[in-house]
Amino acid sequence: MTRKILLTTAFGAGLGTALGLMAVPAVADTSDSRIALSNNYAGNSWRQAMLTSWETVTGPAVAEGVVAAADAFTTGENSATEQAAQIQNMILQGYDAIVVNAASPTALNGAVREACDAGIVVVSFDGIVTEPCAWRIAVDFHEMGRVQIEYLAEHLPDGGNLLEIRGLAGVFVDDEISAGIHAGVAEHPQFEIVGSVHGDWAQDVAQRAVAGILPSLPEIVGVVTQGGDGYGAAQAIAAAGRDTPIIIMGNRQDELLWWSEQKAANGYETMSVSIAPGVSTLAFWVAQQILDGNEVPKELVVPFLAITQDSLAEDLANTPVGGVANVEYTLEDAQEVIAGAM
Amino acid sequence: MTFLRMTASRPWLWAWIAAVAVFGITIAATAGASAAGLAQAAFTFAAFSVIVGLGQMFVITLGPGNIDLSIPATMTLAGTVSLKLMDGQEAMILPGILVALGIGACVGVLNYTLIRALRIPPIIATLALSFIVQSTAIWTNRGLRVKPPESLASFSTGTLWGVPNVAIVAGLLTIAAWVLLERSGHGRRISAIGQSLPAARRAGIPVEGVRLATYVLCATLAGLCGFLLSCFSGGAALNMGAEFLLVSIAVVVIGGSSVAGGNSNVPGIWGAALFLFLVVSMLNTYGFGAGPRLILTGFIIIAVILAASARGRTAA
Numbered sequence: 001m002t003r004k005i006l007l008t009t010a011f012g013a014g015l016g017t018a019l020g021l022m023a024v025p026a027v028a029d030t031s032d033s034r035i036a037l038s039n040n041y042a043g044n045s046w047r048q049a050m051l052t053s054w055e056t057v058t059g060p061a062v063a064e065g066v067v068a069a070a071d072a073f074t075t076g077e078n079s080a081t082e083q084a085a086q087i088q089n090m091i092l093q094g095y096d097a098i099v100v101n102a103a104s105p106t107a108l109n110g111a112v113r114e115a116c117d118a119g120i121v122v123v124s125f126d127g128i129v130t131e132p133c134a135w136r137i138a139v140d141f142h143e144m145g146r147v148q149i150e151y152l153a154e155h156l157p158d159g160g161n162l163l164e165i166r167g168l169a170g171v172f173v174d175d176e177i178s179a180g181i182h183a184g185v186a187e188h189p190q191f192e193i194v195g196s197v198h199g200d201w202a203q204d205v206a207q208r209a210v211a212g213i214l215p216s217l218p219e220i221v222g223v224v225t226q227g228g229d230g231y232g233a234a235q236a237i238a239a240a241g242r243d244t245p246i247i248i249m250g251n252r253q254d255e256l257l258w259w260s261e262q263k264a265a266n267g268y269e270t271m272s273v274s275i276a277p278g279v280s281t282l283a284f285w286v287a288q289q290i291l292d293g294n295e296v297p298k299e300l301v302v303p304f305l306a307i308t309q310d311s312l313a314e315d316l317a318n319t320p321v322g323g324v325a326n327v328e329y330t331l332e333d334a335q336e337v338i339a340g341a342m
Numbered sequence: 343m344t345f346l347r348m349t350a351s352r353p354w355l356w357a358w359i360a361a362v363a364v365f366g367i368t369i370a371a372t373a374g375a376s377a378a379g380l381a382q383a384a385f386t387f388a389a390f391s392v393i394v395g396l397g398q399m400f401v402i403t404l405g406p407g408n409i410d411l412s413i414p415a416t417m418t419l420a421g422t423v424s425l426k427l428m429d430g431q432e433a434m435i436l437p438g439i440l441v442a443l444g445i446g447a448c449v450g451v452l453n454y455t456l457i458r459a460l461r462i463p464p465i466i467a468t469l470a471l472s473f474i475v476q477s478t479a480i481w482t483n484r485g486l487r488v489k490p491p492e493s494l495a496s497f498s499t500g501t502l503w504g505v506p507n508v509a510i511v512a513g514l515l516t517i518a519a520w521v522l523l524e525r526s527g528h529g530r531r532i533s534a535i536g537q538s539l540p541a542a543r544r545a546g547i548p549v550e551g552v553r554l555a556t557y558v559l560c561a562t563l564a565g566l567c568g569f570l571l572s573c574f575s576g577g578a579a580l581n582m583g584a585e586f587l588l589v590s591i592a593v594v595v596i597g598g599s600s601v602a603g604g605n606s607n608v609p610g611i612w613g614a615a616l617f618l619f620l621v622v623s624m625l626n627t628y629g630f631g632a633g634p635r636l637i638l639t640g641f642i643i644i645a646v647i648l649a650a651s652a653r654g655r656t657a658a
Contacts, residue, residue, distance in 0.1 A: 043476070043580045048484045076473065169632035197626050203487075204575035204582050211383040212623030215376030216368065231576060239386075239499055240379055254487055254576055322486030322577060 030291045033096040034069040035284065038087055040103035040127065041078040044201070045252070046228070049277035049324045050101070050126075057281040057328050067288060080107035087111040090120075097121040097287040101280070102129045105172060121290045125283040125302070126275065135290065137283050137300045137337075139275045141173055144304050145180025148224045148248045149188055151271050155246060159190025160221030163213070163245075165199040165206050165233055167226040174198075177226050194218060199229035203254070207232030214240045223247040227274040230255045250274045251305060251325040256316045263312065272307040276327040285334030297341040353598030354610030360596075360646045361617035368624040380623065382506060388615035389512035390574075393567040394586050395593035395611045396519045397560030401464075402594050403523070404553060405536035405603035408464050410560045412449055413590050414583025415472035417568030419479040420445045421578030424569050425488040432491050439569060446565025449475055450558030457557075458550060480580060487577030498574040508570055515563070520608040532556060536604030592618060596646055617646070 037054055041047055051072055058070035073090075075082040080103040088111055090098050098115055102108050102124055109131040112122050116133035125137035152162070164181060167174035185191050195213045199206030206229035214236060223233050227250025234247055234255075244262070249255040249272035262268035279302050290296050305327060307315045319325045365384070369377045394413050401410045420442040428438035449471065456467035489495070500507050523529035531552050535542045543549055567586070572578035595601055596617065597610025621642055625635040 042480060045484075045486065045580065048480065048486075048580070052484065166632070169636070195626065196629070196631075198632055200581075202579055202581055203577070204571060204579065205585065207575055208387045208619070209622070209626065211387065212380075212619060213626040215379030215383065216372045216623075216627040235499065235576065236383075240383070252487075254489070320486065322483075322488050 029293060030067050030096075030288050031065045033067050033288070033291045034071075034094070035067055035097045035099060035287050035291075036090045036093075036095040037070070037072040037280065037284075038083060038090065038098055038100040038102075039072060039074040040080075040083045040101060042074045043078075044228075045322070046201075046277050046324055049326055050280045053278040053326060053328050054280045054284065057278075058284055061284075061288075067291075070284060075103075078103055080104040084108050084111040087115060091115050091118050095120060097123065097291055099280070099283045099287050100124045100127075100129065100134075102127040105130050121287055123283050123287045123290070125279055132298070135286060135296065135298050135300065137279065137286060137302050139279070139302055139304055141176035142180035142183070144273055144275075145177040145182075145224070145226075146184040146187075147273060147306070148271075149181060149184025149191060151248070152191065152222045152224070152246060153184075153188040155269065156221055157190075159188065159192075161194040161218055162191050162222045162224055163210070163217065163220050163233075164193050164196040165210065165223060165225045165229045166196060167199065167201045167229075169198050174226065181224050191222070193224075194220065199226070199232065201226060201228040203229060203232035203235075203252075205229075205232070207236045210236035211239065214242070220245050225250055228252055230272075231258055234258055244268065246270050248273065249307070251276075251307060251319075253316070253319045253321060253323050253325070256307065256312065256319060256325065260312055260316055263309070269309050271309070272312075272325075273304055274324070275302070276305040277324055278326045278328040282329040282334055282337065285329060285331050286338065288331070289334060289338060294338070296338050300337055300341050302337065352607075354607045354613055355598075356646055356649050357597050357610045357613030357617055360642075361613050361620055364617060364620040364624050364642075368620060368627050371627045378504075380620075382501070382504065384616050384619050384623070385509040386506040387619045388612065389506065389508040390567055390571050391586070391589045391593050391615035391618065392512040392611055393515060393563050393570070394590040395597070395615060396515060396608070397563035398590040399519075399594045399597075399599055399606050399608070399611060400523070400532060400556045401560045402591075402599060402601065403532050403536045403603050403606040404556055405539060408536075408553075408603065409468065409591070410453065410557065410564075411465060411468040411587060412453060412472035412475060412561065413564040414585075414587045415475035415479065416446055416449045416561050416564040417571065417583035417586060418578065418580060419449075419475050419482070419568070420565035421568035421572035421582060422479045422483050422580075425490055425572050425578050426483050428488075428491055428494075430489050430491050432493055435491055435494060438491075438494075442565045442569035443562050444565075446562035446568075447558050448561075449565070450561030451554070453561060454554045454557040458553075476580075483578075487579060489577055490573040494573040495576065498570055508574060511570065516608055516612060523606060523608060528552070528555070533604055533606070536602075536606075538604075589615075589618060592643065596643060618643075 054072050083103050108129050112129050112131040112134050115122050122134040124134050128136040128138050166178055195217050197209035197213050199209050210233045222245050225248050230247050230249040231254045251272050251274035315325050401408050424438040424442040427441055428434040453468050456462050457464050531547045593611050593614040596614035599606035621639055
């Protein structure tokens with residue numbers, strides 16, 4: 001099915017860009033192209049799911065001859081210097097496109113510039129780079145924070161006290177989501193954030209931080225989160241013997257399972273929102289489309305993945321045990337995102 | 343004067359004084375209403391720091407250069423493999439515990455092998471091994487969180503007469519560690535090696551055997567801690583050990599043990615572990631942002647260490 005779509009797009013693209021080349025192979029202009037994934041970190045379940053998705057989608061793409069290679073590389077330490085060196089190696093190895101999840105928005109700009117100068121297409125996603133020659137597939141993290149308050153305002157019209165669990169201090173994603181949450185609270189002044197802790201996007205860290213602040217907090221009606229911390233918060237609140245407030249979840253399977261158990265037991269309602277790790281596959285197709293000669297805007301936005309009370313059962317069933325709810329993107333999805341940004 | 347003399351002979355007192363002070367300031371925010379809840383939370387989370395801290399203490403006691411940096415990776419691997427093996431089944435609990443402890447022991451043996459056979463300094467050897475161990479953990483389960491068996495989950499999050507079960511486990515281990523360090527020949531040998539390696543050799547202490555046993559003990563405790571923490575938090579995570587590298591060393595130092603080795607004390611580890619948890623809770627409670635909180639945490643830790651070591655010097 002993918003092949004059919006590819007054929008038509010390759011044909012369409014071929015008409016536009018390679019009219020003179022009659023001997024172009026039937027599949028796509030990119031069948032000789034080699035794409036590399038430069039990844040800065042693999043030490044959590046989200047990143048592992050991201051790499052697995054990359055394999056799942058690029059494996060068949062390589063087998064079918066859409067691209068010649070799609071190799072994934074991860075640096076040992078989460079360090080920008082190491083990743084810059086890795087990108088320089090990729091330039092020397094002659095890749096046609098580099099898809100990068102960057103350790104820093106600015107520290108890799110030099111290496112990215114070198115790649116662009118060497119005629120290599122650079123597509124950054126999730127951890128994006130600011131270098132103008134690269135493409136950016138960004139997540140609207142600000143909105144991801146704001147919709148949480150929006151949801152709470154709908155379900156708790158009277159408002160009340162909120163506990164905020166933040167991510168890893170000093171990371172831009174943490175600042176963005178938190179800014180979105182605070183913007184939401186400004187819109188809905190019936191809510192007040194009475195406590196804020198850093199959960200580092202990890203259940204055990206969030207559990208410890210929440211357990212530490214909880215005894216000194218008044219009654220809370222909601223917990224706003226950043227993903228990977230909802231289950232830990234639920235456990236800490238249960239251990240303190242408090243009533244369970246609305247805890248916004250972050251698409252992890254243990255969170256969804258807990259939610260579904262609570263839903264079955266007492267009709268518990270909440271929502272869950274995060275980015276799908278499969279965004280790496282979207283970046284892959286975007287890189288392929290650029291190599292194919294299509295015009296692609298430099299700034300793309302990927303929608304985040306929200307799970308509602310109604311979609312919970314289905315999404316939980318589709319999420320691997322212990323993993324993260326995921327979406328793997330197809331070529332059509334990538335084209336849709338590109339068309340939407342035009 | 344008597345107070346000074348008392349603290350001089352008991353360097354661990356400072357960590358406890360600091361912990362109690364921070365506890366008081368924190369509950370003052372709610373006029374004391376939160377005391378029981380906060381104490382319970384503090385003992386729960388301090389327990390994990392204590393378990394790895396005890397192991398690190400024995401290694402540090404061995405003297406300059408001895409340290410185990412593979413604790414986080416060992417915790418992660420032990421948690422990941424044992425929870426995958428148990429797969430939520432009650433019948434597999436015993437094999438699960440044994441595998442967690444076994445992984446710890448193996449890492450300890452490998453650590454010592456690198457140090458002894460290849461003559462690599464411990465700081466490098468244990469760090470290098472930790473990369474291998476961490477990669478093995480990633481490879482084993484690719485970060486999927488397997489739930490612990492129900493009875494283990496409820497045991498690790500439960501309490502007995504208001505005392506968290508994990509704190510009881512850590513408490514029993516602390517008593518055992520105290521007996522081992524202060525009352526057994528083995529503990530005397532560890533301290534002797536830390537005070538002077540050549541003197542210990544001349545005295546006929548089987549230095550290498552003692553070092554091997556100490557590294558194995560430390561890694562085994564890390565394995566146990568990884569196992570308990572994964573049961574407590576509902577599954578092993580690839581980055582769950584990350585914080586415990588610094589914590590395991592900090593509780594030893596703040597607890598009043600000598601970083602140079604040869605002179606350690608057990609009660610200080612509890613005081614320091616409680617203190618480290620409570621400092622973060624206190625600053626969170628008073629609404630400090632991440633930046634000021636980290637800076638203040640740093641300053642408070644430095645202050646406690648200075649206070650403890652200044653008293654130590656006057657005594658000497």
